[in-house]
Each structure stands twice: as C-alpha cells, then as structure tokens.
Amino acid sequence: MKNTQCYHCGNHCNDTKIKLNDKVFCCNGCKTVFEIFTENDLTCYYDFQNNPGAIPNEIKGKYDFLDSEEISQKLLDFNNNNTQIVTLYIPHIHCSSCIWILENLHKLNKNVNNSQVNFPKKTVRITFNAKNTSLKELVILLSSVGYEPYISLEDYEVEKKKVDRTLLYKLGIAGFAFGNVMFLSFPEYFEVNEYWLEKFKHIFRWVMFAFSLPVVFYAAQDYFTAAFKGIKNKILNIDIPIALGIFVLFVRSTTEIIFDIGTGFFDSLTGLVFFLLLGKFFQQKTYNFLSFERDYKSYFPIAVTKINKDESEENIQIYDVKKGDRLLIRSQELIPTDGILINGNAQVDYSFVTGEADAVKKKSGDKVFAGGKQLGEAIEIEVLHAVSQSYLTQLWSNDVFQKDKTSSFKNITDTISKHFTVAILSIAIIATSYWLFIDTSKALNVFTAILIIACPCAIALAAPFTMGNMLRIFGKLKFYLKNALVVEQLAQVNYLIFDKTGTITTNTKNSITYLGDEISYKEKGALKSLLRASNHPLSRNLYHEISVNTKTTIHNFSEKIGKGLQGTFNKNTIKVGSASYVKDELESNNLNTSVHVSINNSYKGKFIFKNSYRKGVSKLFKKLNKHFHLAIVSGDNQGEKEFLKKILPKKTQYLFNQKPKDKLNFVAKLQKENYNVAMIGDGLNDAGALAQSNVGIALSENINVFSPACDAILDAEKLDKLNLYIHAAKKAVTVVKYCFLLSLVYNVIGLYFAITGQLTPVIAAILMPLSSISIVIFTTISTNIIGNKLK
Known part of the structure; x- marks a missing residue:
C-alpha cells in the first residue's frame, strides 16, 4: 500500500491509510471532500478524470x-x-x-x-x-x-482581471520542441551514415522522445479533454480525430524507438500540435483585438447623456465617463456604471444581471449598479467610478440572457468533421483488413499510418484563421460581429427584414411640423420634460425640436413600448404617442408619421414627421433584391408606403403598424418556412425580433440604449455597405471550403503512402507541416483580398 494513490487528489498515501468504501485517501481532508460529494450525489466528479481534486487547506479563521x-x-x-x-x-x-x-x-x-x-x-x-x-x-x-x-x-x-498565459506557454513549449526535434531528425532524413550518426542515433531518438512528452501531456491536453467530452456526449467533433492522431503518433513513435525499428514520427507529432495551437492562438489574439476591453471607445458604439454644470446635456462616449459625472438615464436605458441616485425615482430592472425579473425601486441617495435598466421616468445619477469595461462586456455575453442560436446551428467544421471521422476510421479498418490477408506484418503499420497522416490539422486550422481574420476586417470597417460563428450564420441568410424608423431613415434630418391647437409655453416645457425620459427615435427627435429651456417635474411616468408616453405635471395628465394611444381612435389620414398630444384627455394636436432616408438606401435594396427576400416591418403607419414603393424593389414586402411582438412573430413565421432571417433594427422596439432572428444586426447612430439581443452592431454610416458585408461573409465560407478541398488533396496523397505501407517519417514530416502552412497562407491571403475589395 506504500505507493497507493489517494482516490481524491492522486497523492501517494505512503504509510497513511485512510479507507472508506474500498477507497484509499491520503488524509482526512480528502476523505471529507469525498463524503461531501457522496452525500450530495456529486460523485460524477470522479468520472471526468481520475484523482481530479486537491487537498483542502486548513481554513479556520482564515476568512x-x-x-x-x-x-x-x-x-x-x-x-x-x-x-x-x-x-x-x-x-x-x-x-x-x-x-x-x-x-x-x-x-x-x-x-x-x-x-x-x-x-x-x-x-x-x-x-x-x-x-x-x-x-x-x-x-x-x-x-x-x-x-x-x-x-x-x-x-x-x-483590477480584477487575471491574465491567463496558459495558451502562450503551451505554444512556446510546442514550438521549442518542434524546432529541436526537426533538427535532430535531419541526419536520418538524409540518411547520413557517418560514424557519429551511428553512435548518437539512439541518443537523438530518446532526446526527441523527451521533447515530445510535454507536448503530448501538457500542450495537447485540451484536445484530449474535448475529445473525451465529445465521445461522452456521443458527438463526433473535430477534436476526436485530432486527439486520436496525436495519441497514435506518440504511441507508434515510442514503440519504434523502444524496439529500435525506426526513428518515429516525433517531428510530425510536435509540428502537428504546434500548428494547432498556433491556430488557436491566432483566433484568441483576433478576439482580443476585437475585445471591447481593448478599446471600448472604438469597438462599442454606445454613448451616454452627461449633464454639465450649466444644466446643458451632451452625448459622450461611455469610455469618457469619469467619477463625479452626472448622467441622465432615460426609460429603457441601461445604467452604464455604479452610481448614486440624485434625482428621480428609479425602477430598475436587474434581470440582465441577476435573471430576476422583478423591478427594484430606488429613491434619491440609494446606490444603483451597472447593468440595471431604468423602467420609469428619467433619472440622474452621480458616477462613483469610471465605467468597468470588462463588466459591461461580461453582461453582453452573459449566457443567462442569450437566446441560444448556436444549439441548432452546426458550423462548417463540425459538419465536415463528423463525416471525416467516420470516413477515416472506415478507410483504416478496410485497409487493415486487406493487409491482414496480404501481409500481416504490415497491417498494424498501415492502420496507425492512416490515423497519423489523416489527422485533420488543416481542417481544424481553416475556420479559425479565416473567420478570425474576417472579424478583424469587419471590425475595421465598423461592422462589429460578436463572434466567428456569426460570420457563418450571416453567410446563410436569405431573408432580410428592415425596421423603418431609425434604420432606413435617419433620426437627425427629419422635418417636423405641428398641426392643432396652440400649446402654451408651460405645456411645451412639460411635453419636453416627458419626452426627455424616452429613448424612442421620434421622442428624441421631437425633444430636440422643442425650443423651451424650462424644466418641469414629471410624476407617474410610464411608457408603453411602441405606443406612447404618459405622465403628470401640476396635477395635469399629459399623453404623447400614437393616435390610438392618445385619443383611442385610429388616425383617418395615414399619409405621414405623426406623434399626437393630449392634456387632461383633451386632444391638442399632432406633430407630423417627414422622414429623411439614409443615403444609398434605394441602391442598397436594389442590390440586395438580386439575392434576398426583403421586407420593411415598422411600427409606424402606412403614410410613406407609396413613397417607399417608388424607391424600393417591387417584391419588397411591407408591414406597418407592427408592435414589437408582431415583429418577433413575423420573424418566427419566416423561420418556420425554413428561411434564414437577418433582422436589421435600431435596437429599441426591435429587441425581440433581433433576438429571434438568425442574425440580429443593431444599427448604431449615437444610440444610448445597450442592446444585448443583437449578434452584430453596424455603424449607421455603413448601412449602404451591408450587401458587401454579407457577400464577404459568403466568400469567407467559400474560402473555408477551398481549404477543406486543399486539405483533402494532402490527405489523398498521404493516404496513398499510408495504405500502401510506404509512409516514412520524412514523408509525414513534409506533408503534415506543408498542409498546415499552406492553409494558413491561403486563408490569410484570401481574406485580405476580400477585405481590400470591401474597402
């Protein structure tokens, strides 16, 4: 029992023998942990890996x-x-x-x-x-x-962030081992038969073996873990053939040097792991480059409203928020940083942080936290510290608030890897069976050779390098995708839905005229104060149009999304919004977009908006019409339908007077008809549709609302380039497919040598790195060409 390992932590028990249920533990601490897991039905802990635990430390009084x-x-x-x-x-x-x-x-x-x-x-x-x-x-x-x-x-x-350099260490170890093993392999490659080679050949081989140990058992461990999880969940992922190839390479190479029957494939083994980790490192660096933590101002097009000392308001980048600043938080806006409530009554929805839907009431002097959404009237907060960039990034990617679009989406690598794994194992079994009848001595050699040469290193590298580079290119062009999977999802889109107000129209150039009874100066002040609390594009536009400097305190503020606003001032009730909301009747004349006003249920009149459409919208739709189904879905009335029919393609579908839920249902209906839908909206009333769609694209034009539902953020100035971005995504997927074909060519050549029993270390050492390097070069050049065309 001296060398018995502890069942929990794996340490040698030596003379200490603590037994429980036929299991041996090195100390009472490990035994106690095992008992805790057993009592709580958590013994599956030991099924994932043998001896995974650590000895619990003495903690009395420590904390x-x-x-x-x-x-x-x-x-x-x-x-x-x-x-x-x-x-x-x-x-x-x-x-x-x-x-x-x-x-x-x-x-x-x-x-x-x-x-x-x-x-x-x-x-x-x-x-x-x-x-x-x-x-x-x-x-x-x-x-x-x-x-x-x-x-x-x-x-x-x-700063809470801990920099994890594990991948860098693994890459460094694999690269160091690969370089040294290649040098040690050269004499045998070129069959140098001088005295010194014969004398040192065995030493060289064992040194190569030593170099391979940290590569296999440390640098490559993630692939074995991922393969194990795939097998356990009955999923044939790309990591299974990779892990199998690494394992067979190591076992066969070790066997060859032990029995002195060859030099092994240690160069191919270390090279394989090195190039795989290089691909992963490149992908990680790309994500870091696009990370909102690196340059929040550049990569997160979100602004907040700052209240200056002279009570004037200005939009500033969230990156510029400093301790002590006063911020205005309107209804439906996200609180960007921790602060003290100094004005207004807050009704904060923290479901985005905690998952709990109940709104929390806060009064002046209370602390409010980043990530809460204000549901009521406009409030003012005093910033306690600068915006925590990493925290908001964490909020955006929090799984609790994500509609899992990846569960039903199979990326191109996973799709092909399933067939690849089955094909390779079938070839290996058939070829081995053949050689068992022809020449038994070659059977095992052929089986292992097939698994070695067919290891899908090039396939595994194709998507990370291609999609990673496309993320970087799109980011430079102000199209910010959440992750590499969005590129593939975007390439499959065949139905595009556009919101109208704030998406194909601009919020900054609308002309507004008033039609109705006169509104007094005080009433205008109350109207402006009510509009100040809302983030709807029409509310914001009208707010800036009303030239009144007085501020009126609004009580009992409420906003019905897609309908209108209501509040009280000096015991008077004011309502602003659609005709059905303000005066309980549909507007008979639907020729223009209008915002209606009533005070104390007495109808005052309406503000008529003449929309200004974004530059290049007509040309964009004509180009998109060649390849996609198109639809305009808007909460506004049909006032501009005839105008839109003149400037947009004939087949464009129009849906007006659509509530947020109607937009979501329309997207869901199209998806049931097997369309892949992209929703392009301003991120306000379109949140549900953005989340429901296959790809949700939020347009950013100095918008203060934080929209976690979207998969991408597009700068409003780049809307006319949308067709080019989608085309580029399709090209990127084509590049990946070409990479697979290129990999197939290498595999066919390699399989010829493997099946015929002619695979030697020098052939493997040439083919395997060559396939990886050529894939990296091909994807880099191809995606850069695509990027240059976009510019």
Whole structure:
C-alpha cells in the first residue's frame, strides 16, 4: 500500500491509510471532500478524470476578514438586497471535473442560484442569495472541497482581471520542441551514415522522445479533454480525430524507438500540435483585438447623456465617463456604471444581471449598479467610478440572457468533421483488413499510418484563421460581429427584414411640423420634460425640436413600448404617442408619421414627421433584391408606403403598424418556412425580433440604449455597405471550403503512402507541416483580398 494513490487528489498515501468504501485517501481532508460529494450525489466528479481534486487547506479563521461589510463590498460585482454576484479566482481549476463541480455548487449550497466557470481565466462567477448565506460561507465551502479562491484586496481594488498565459506557454513549449526535434531528425532524413550518426542515433531518438512528452501531456491536453467530452456526449467533433492522431503518433513513435525499428514520427507529432495551437492562438489574439476591453471607445458604439454644470446635456462616449459625472438615464436605458441616485425615482430592472425579473425601486441617495435598466421616468445619477469595461462586456455575453442560436446551428467544421471521422476510421479498418490477408506484418503499420497522416490539422486550422481574420476586417470597417460563428450564420441568410424608423431613415434630418391647437409655453416645457425620459427615435427627435429651456417635474411616468408616453405635471395628465394611444381612435389620414398630444384627455394636436432616408438606401435594396427576400416591418403607419414603393424593389414586402411582438412573430413565421432571417433594427422596439432572428444586426447612430439581443452592431454610416458585408461573409465560407478541398488533396496523397505501407517519417514530416502552412497562407491571403475589395 506504500505507493497507493489517494482516490481524491492522486497523492501517494505512503504509510497513511485512510479507507472508506474500498477507497484509499491520503488524509482526512480528502476523505471529507469525498463524503461531501457522496452525500450530495456529486460523485460524477470522479468520472471526468481520475484523482481530479486537491487537498483542502486548513481554513479556520482564515476568512474572518470577510465578515467586514466594507471589505466584502469591494469584492462583489453586484449587490442588490438579497442577490449578490462575485467573481472569484481559483488557481486549482484544471480539468472538466473542476468545471463540473463548480457549476454544480447549488447542490452543495441551496442558496447559490447560479455558478459559471471561465476556464481560461480560472474564475467562477457565483450568483447567490445573500439573505441566507454570505460571501464568507461561500469561500469556506469552496476551500473545504479543495477549490480555495485567491483573494487579494489590492488586486481587486485595482483590477480584477487575471491574465491567463496558459495558451502562450503551451505554444512556446510546442514550438521549442518542434524546432529541436526537426533538427535532430535531419541526419536520418538524409540518411547520413557517418560514424557519429551511428553512435548518437539512439541518443537523438530518446532526446526527441523527451521533447515530445510535454507536448503530448501538457500542450495537447485540451484536445484530449474535448475529445473525451465529445465521445461522452456521443458527438463526433473535430477534436476526436485530432486527439486520436496525436495519441497514435506518440504511441507508434515510442514503440519504434523502444524496439529500435525506426526513428518515429516525433517531428510530425510536435509540428502537428504546434500548428494547432498556433491556430488557436491566432483566433484568441483576433478576439482580443476585437475585445471591447481593448478599446471600448472604438469597438462599442454606445454613448451616454452627461449633464454639465450649466444644466446643458451632451452625448459622450461611455469610455469618457469619469467619477463625479452626472448622467441622465432615460426609460429603457441601461445604467452604464455604479452610481448614486440624485434625482428621480428609479425602477430598475436587474434581470440582465441577476435573471430576476422583478423591478427594484430606488429613491434619491440609494446606490444603483451597472447593468440595471431604468423602467420609469428619467433619472440622474452621480458616477462613483469610471465605467468597468470588462463588466459591461461580461453582461453582453452573459449566457443567462442569450437566446441560444448556436444549439441548432452546426458550423462548417463540425459538419465536415463528423463525416471525416467516420470516413477515416472506415478507410483504416478496410485497409487493415486487406493487409491482414496480404501481409500481416504490415497491417498494424498501415492502420496507425492512416490515423497519423489523416489527422485533420488543416481542417481544424481553416475556420479559425479565416473567420478570425474576417472579424478583424469587419471590425475595421465598423461592422462589429460578436463572434466567428456569426460570420457563418450571416453567410446563410436569405431573408432580410428592415425596421423603418431609425434604420432606413435617419433620426437627425427629419422635418417636423405641428398641426392643432396652440400649446402654451408651460405645456411645451412639460411635453419636453416627458419626452426627455424616452429613448424612442421620434421622442428624441421631437425633444430636440422643442425650443423651451424650462424644466418641469414629471410624476407617474410610464411608457408603453411602441405606443406612447404618459405622465403628470401640476396635477395635469399629459399623453404623447400614437393616435390610438392618445385619443383611442385610429388616425383617418395615414399619409405621414405623426406623434399626437393630449392634456387632461383633451386632444391638442399632432406633430407630423417627414422622414429623411439614409443615403444609398434605394441602391442598397436594389442590390440586395438580386439575392434576398426583403421586407420593411415598422411600427409606424402606412403614410410613406407609396413613397417607399417608388424607391424600393417591387417584391419588397411591407408591414406597418407592427408592435414589437408582431415583429418577433413575423420573424418566427419566416423561420418556420425554413428561411434564414437577418433582422436589421435600431435596437429599441426591435429587441425581440433581433433576438429571434438568425442574425440580429443593431444599427448604431449615437444610440444610448445597450442592446444585448443583437449578434452584430453596424455603424449607421455603413448601412449602404451591408450587401458587401454579407457577400464577404459568403466568400469567407467559400474560402473555408477551398481549404477543406486543399486539405483533402494532402490527405489523398498521404493516404496513398499510408495504405500502401510506404509512409516514412520524412514523408509525414513534409506533408503534415506543408498542409498546415499552406492553409494558413491561403486563408490569410484570401481574406485580405476580400477585405481590400470591401474597402
């Protein structure tokens, strides 16, 4: 029993023998963790990986400092009465078992609502009920099961982000090993038979073996983990043939040098892993380049309204928000940073942060947190600190608030990898069976050779390099896609739906005329103050049109999305919006877009808007009409339908007087008819349709509303380039397909040598790196050509 491994942590038990259920543990700590997992039906933890745990540390009194509310507040991302959110850095996270147990914390503590692991950063984001448990209790729980968080108040006050360089380390190790193994292989490549080679040949081979060990067991471990998960979930992903190829390369090469029957394929092995990691590194660097944390001002086209000392208002980039600034937050706007409520009554929807739909009421002097959406009247907050860029980015990508569009979408790599894996295994079995009858000695050699040479390195590299480069190119052209998958989804779109107001029309050039009874100066002041709280494009436009400087306090503010606004001033009720909302009747003359006004249920009149259409809209639709079905879906009336018919293609479909739900239902109806739909809207009343569509594109024109439903953000000035962007996405997918064909050519050549039993290390060393390098060069050149055409 001296060398028995601990069932929980894997350490040698030596003379310590603690047994439970025929399992041996090195200490009572490991045994206690096992008992905890057993009691809570969490023993699947040990199925993912053998001995995945760590010895729990002594924690008595260690975290008493967390009893201090002042200290705890500095660690929390979010704190609203009963719901708190904290992100903890846990160095021990290293495998799928760690992810599984940490994302099942709710089984160990019923007050944990949700826990989400960020594996590359080794962090876990925990949402918990602060009424029944505390941050200290959570930290003690984590420590007791071997996942002690690293807590440094200094780090948390300055910046919480921990830079994870794991991929860089793996790439460096693989590259170093690859270079050295190639040099050590050269003498045998060229069959140098001098005395020194015969003398040092075996030493060279064992040195190459030594170089391959960290590559296989460290640098390539992610591929084995992903392959294991794929097999467990009965999914044939691209990682299965890759992991199989790496495994066979290593086993066969090791066997050859042990029995002195060859030099092995260590050069191909290290080269394969190096190029795979290079592709992953390139993809990561591309995402970092596009990351909203790198240059928030450039990559997140969102503004906020700042109130200056002279009470004037100006739109500023969110990046420029500083501590002490006064910000105006209108109805439906996202609170961009933590602040103190200084004016107005807040009704904050924190569902975007916590998942809980109930709005929270706040009064003057209360603290409000980033990520909440104001539902009521306009409020003013004083900024407590600069905008946390990474926090807002985290909010946008939070899985709780994402409609999972990826679950039903198979990307091109996954689609082809399924067939590729089946084909290669079939070829290997057939070829091996053939050689078992012809020449038994070659059968095993042929089987392993096929798995080695057919490893889909080039296929795995094609999509990351192509789509990653396209993300970078689109970003430079002010078209910001959320991830690489959106490029493929965009390429499959065949039906385009456009919102009208604020999308194909501009909010900055509309002409407005008033028709009706005279509105007094005080009433205009009240009307402007009511409009000030709304973010609808017509409300914003009319707000700037009314030249009144007085401010009126509005009470009982309410907004019915797509209908209108209501509030009270000096015991008077004012309503603004559609005719059906303001005077309970449909407008008989629907020739123009109108906003109606009533005071104390006495109808005053209407503001008539003459829309100004964006430059190039007519040409854009004519180009899109050649390849797509088109529709205009608007909440406005049919006043401009005849005009639109003159400037837009004949087959364009028009739907007016559409409520937000109607837009969503129209998208869903088209999807049931097997259309791939892209919705282009301004991100306000179109949020539901944007989320429902296959690709939701939010147009940005100095918009203050944060729209998490979209898959892409397009600068309004670039709307006329939309057809070029979609065409470029289709070209990118074509490039990936060409890469697959190129990879197929290499595989056919390699398979010829493998099936005939002629595969030698030198042939593998030439074909495998050549295929990877040629794919990288081809995708880079091709996507750059596509990008230059866009410019």
